[in-house]
Amino acid sequence: MNFQRVILMDIASLGIGEASDAKDFNAVGADTIGHVxxxxxxxxxxxxxxRLGLGNIRFGHPINGLPPVDHPLGFYGKIHLQGMGNDPESGTREMLDYQDGTRVTSVIDPIVKFSDDYAQSIMITNYQSYIANQNLADIVAVNRDNLAFQTLHHEVNLPVKGFIYIALQNLRQDAENGDREAYLEDLREVDQQIAQTINEMHQTDLLIVTASFANDMTLAVSPTREYLPLIAYTPINQDGQSLGIRHSIADIGATIADVFSLDYSTESVGQSFLGELG
Incomplete structure (x- = not known):
């Protein structure tokens, strides 16, 4: 598929059930969305x-109030973090890094540097050292989701090629505060904002929704070692299918590299799922 732009939404803290190595991180029984x-x-x-398929990820172990749908509009799966670091920064790095011909690098700058025509990398986030070290990205610093979504909708409506990354903050803060009512309210708001984003997308856009880490408020440990959600949506193919279990969140970086024809090494930790999108 000839995508011209990738929109990556990081719903930080939204885990979907304990990972296979949860015991190594004192996170047995973790299930952020299930417990909410x-x-x-x-x-x-x-x-x-x-409708995008979040409930389908948990086929056979349904989420209360979020059953599987017969015809999901998105491609869906779950991700196991590969790295032994279990903090938000390491999840972001694993997600956006890929291996080119000589080294591991971020997809953020090469999209701008190596595109055949003008492209942008827009990073809508609070301060993060990893992202702040990118030289060619336009970094929009926000600390509230309403401002982040305003920026997102403005950028999505522009006919510009490239990459938009938005890291949400409210759910992350709700989880840290142990505020389940606020978490639910903010999760509903995210759902509404995704609906608006879908309505604004161009035919050559690809939306990826995931989380860089999980944080189940019912456990004493933070973050919690869980599988992370993966949803990919494109207006030109709404016949969603399962993407299975991905063994590294680096699959997202590899897919973005694939979209923009970057120098992607077959030895990379991440494996692109671009060819699985129909």
């Missing part, structure tokens, strides 16, 4: 994420 759903007793109500 149980708390509200079937009133989770995330219609957009549901």
């Amino acid at each position: 759903a149980a708390e509200v007793k079937g009133t989770l109500k995330l219609p957009t994420l549901g």
